Amino acid sequence: MKEQNPHIILKTEDLSIGYASKKAKTVVASQVNVELKKGELIGLIGANGIGKSTLLRTLTHVQKPLSGTVFINEKSILDYNPLDLAKVLSLVLTEKIASKNLSVFELIALGRQPYTNWVGNLSEQDKNIVNQAILQTNIEDLQHKKCFELSDGQLQKVMIARALAQDTDLIILDEPTSHLDMYHKAYILKLLQRLAKETGKTILFSSHEIDLAIQLCDTLIVMNAGTVVSDQPCKLIEQGVFETLFPKDLIAFDKNTGSFRVKK
Amino acid sequence: MNKTYTYSFLALALTLVLCFFVNISLGSVSIPLKAVFNSLLNSNVEQQSWQHIILNYRLPKAITAIIVGSGLGISGLLMQTLFRNPLAGPFVLGISSGASLGVALVILGSGVFGGVLASLFVSKWGIVIAASLGSFLVLLAVLMVSIRVRDTMAILIIGLMFASITAAIVSVLSYFGSAEQLQQYVFWGFGSLGNLSWSDLTIFLIIYVLGILASLCSIKSLNTLLLGENYAKSLGLNIKKSRLIIIIATSLLAGTITAFTGPIAFIGLAIPHLTRQIFNTSNHKILLPAVFLLGGIVMLVCDSIAQLPNSDYTLPINAITALIGAPVVIWLLVRKRGMVF
Numbered sequence: 028m029k030e031q032n033p034h035i036i037l038k039t040e041d042l043s044i045g046y047a048s049k050k051a052k053t054v055v056a057s058q059v060n061v062e063l064k065k066g067e068l069i070g071l072i073g074a075n076g077i078g079k080s081t082l083l084r085t086l087t088h089v090q091k092p093l094s095g096t097v098f099i100n101e102k103s104i105l106d107y108n109p110l111d112l113a114k115v116l117s118l119v120l121t122e123k124i125a126s127k128n129l130s131v132f133e134l135i136a137l138g139r140q141p142y143t144n145w146v147g148n149l150s151e152q153d154k155n156i157v158n159q160a161i162l163q164t165n166i167e168d169l170q171h172k173k174c175f176e177l178s179d180g181q182l183q184k185v186m187i188a189r190a191l192a193q194d195t196d197l198i199i200l201d202e203p204t205s206h207l208d209m210y211h212k213a214y215i216l217k218l219l220q221r222l223a224k225e226t227g228k229t230i231l232f233s234s235h236e237i238d239l240a241i242q243l244c245d246t247l248i249v250m251n252a253g254t255v256v257s258d259q260p261c262k263l264i265e266q267g268v269f270e271t272l273f274p275k276d277l278i279a280f281d282k283n284t285g286s287f288r289v290k291k
Numbered sequence: 292m293n294k295t296y297t298y299s300f301l302a303l304a305l306t307l308v309l310c311f312f313v314n315i316s317l318g319s320v321s322i323p324l325k326a327v328f329n330s331l332l333n334s335n336v337e338q339q340s341w342q343h344i345i346l347n348y349r350l351p352k353a354i355t356a357i358i359v360g361s362g363l364g365i366s367g368l369l370m371q372t373l374f375r376n377p378l379a380g381p382f383v384l385g386i387s388s389g390a391s392l393g394v395a396l397v398i399l400g401s402g403v404f405g406g407v408l409a410s411l412f413v414s415k416w417g418i419v420i421a422a423s424l425g426s427f428l429v430l431l432a433v434l435m436v437s438i439r440v441r442d443t444m445a446i447l448i449i450g451l452m453f454a455s456i457t458a459a460i461v462s463v464l465s466y467f468g469s470a471e472q473l474q475q476y477v478f479w480g481f482g483s484l485g486n487l488s489w490s491d492l493t494i495f496l497i498i499y500v501l502g503i504l505a506s507l508c509s510i511k512s513l514n515t516l517l518l519g520e521n522y523a524k525s526l527g528l529n530i531k532k533s534r535l536i537i538i539i540a541t542s543l544l545a546g547t548i549t550a551f552t553g554p555i556a557f558i559g560l561a562i563p564h565l566t567r568q569i570f571n572t573s574n575h576k577i578l579l580p581a582v583f584l585l586g587g588i589v590m591l592v593c594d595s596i597a598q599l600p601n602s603d604y605t606l607p608i609n610a611i612t613a614l615i616g617a618p619v620v621i622w623l624l625v626r627k628r629g630m631v632f
Contacts, residue, residue, distance in 0.1 A: 126375075126573050137515060
């Protein structure tokens with residue numbers, strides 16, 4: 028699916044993120060200007076403690092920006108009521124779900140909550156969307172299992188299916204590849220890439236898998252002490268952004284392979 | 292709802308009806324089964340006293356048993372989901388200890404007021420009002436804290452702290468109380484289903500229905516909360532409002548039940564777990580009616596046992612529920628892999 032005129036789903040304007048208390052203001056990053064287009068897979072990378080989570084929390088309206096605005100579909104995130112926001116933005120978080128006694132189908136069906144009636148009954152259309160999400164993530168064989176029976180990798184696929192069932196333009200995932208083995212890391216990110224292409228959804232994830240993100244993402248947002256740059260991965264390599272990501276004493280970025288090497 | 296659930300529901304509903312009639316036909320006075328049905332249908336009964344016993348004593352008691360069992364079970368279910376804790380029950384928020392404090396103040400502190408005022412306070416309604424006020428005030432305190440505190444686990448601990456404080460005040464009061472007053476207080480603590488007249492029952496029923504309605508309105512938010520609070524928020528759920536409705540539903544149910552029948556142990560904790568074992572689901576649309584049926588059944592059975600049929604003795608209902616409830620919880624833990632919710 029090719030978009031003639033790539034529609035911008037999420038846009039930030041002079042966003043400044045951080046924490047404000049009565050006494051002091053801690054700025055994590057300022058002048059954040061990013062645009063996420065329809066059908067793109069976007070990776071958010073940066074060292075530990077650089078503020079990836081703070082940025083994601085601000086973009087998802089969990090915390091307020093210090094200044095600037097986040098627009099989703101050209102409407103300020105502040106103007107959405109919680110239910111309308113749930114219809115344009117779905118999340119996959121790092122935290123564990125509270126009840127593992129849910130079946131996979133029930134869990135994914137909870138993604139339909141913003142659309143169901145007061146008691147949460149699923150209409151035929153809701154069921155179709157849930158089944159479609161199950162097909163898109165290849166978890167047909169898991170759907171009658173209970174969540175406590177799943178491995179970490181399987182559970183992550185289920186959580187992605189739940190976000191798909193929420194039927195939003197934008198899906199944001201917080202470190203979807205942590206706790207997974209090398210194969211499943213690649214599998215999940217590859218799945219996200221395919222979903223972005225097939226469904227036309229915009230998918231933003233934070234990750235420490237820089238090698239994989241360079242290979243798979245349409246756009247990368249790189250956070251570096253106080254500055255935030257976003258562009259296509261190859262252009263960022265040319266600009267030498269990755270060399271400045273970490274202290275230079277231990278690892279070095281290899282431009283030709285697009286990956287980090289341990290210094291010998 | 293699929294077929295297996297329909298059969299389970301039919302079986303439970305039939306069992307509830309059966310237990311209801313068994314409960315009514317058993318008691319200290321032996322009444323033939325035919326006379327029991329005739330009294331209920333208001334046709335000719337051989338002895339007037341039999342009909343009087345059935346209609347004015349056993350029938351309200353059986354209805355009370357269903358209200359108590361289902362109400363405590365449902366409030367336990369709400370608390371376990373809200374606090375994401377399988378050990379939560381209606382009493383962790385300090386509802387029972389608040390009621391105990393109110394009753395202790397009235398019974399044990401009545402000496403301070405003296406004379407006519409004391410006898411007024413120690414009447415049945417005095418105790419009901421004191422218990423309601425006590426549980427309501429403790430809950431109000433917990434609610435005020437819950438508005439300021441975001442963390443549900445913190446609310447759970449604060450509820451437990453309130454329970455300790457009230458328990459401490461009750462011990463101090465009982466240290467200074469007379470033997471007679473102490474005995475009266477202990478008797479309230481045994482719990483009793485049999486002291487309600489039809490007019491008491493009407494008020495009881497109205498508040499109970501309000502609590503049930505609030506629980507029904509919470510079904511969707513309860514299911515969303517199974518994902519955890521952050522996911523629930525990302526699905527557009529207003530956490531604070533939902534939490535408030537759930538806590539109000541619990542306090543209406545558990546608060547009035549404790550006020551009218553005394554603190555009744557283990558039902559609120561055990562019934563939701565028992566129900567989950569039978570239905571093997573976390574969906575509250577299934578669990579809520581199932582807990583209602585099972586709670587009613589268990590309470591009717593407990594009450595039938597507590598009567599010691601055909602004898603003049605009645606055992607304290609609180610002892611029977613604990614004797615049945617505690618082994619059930621232990622059995623569940625041993626048989627399955629722990630308590631899930």
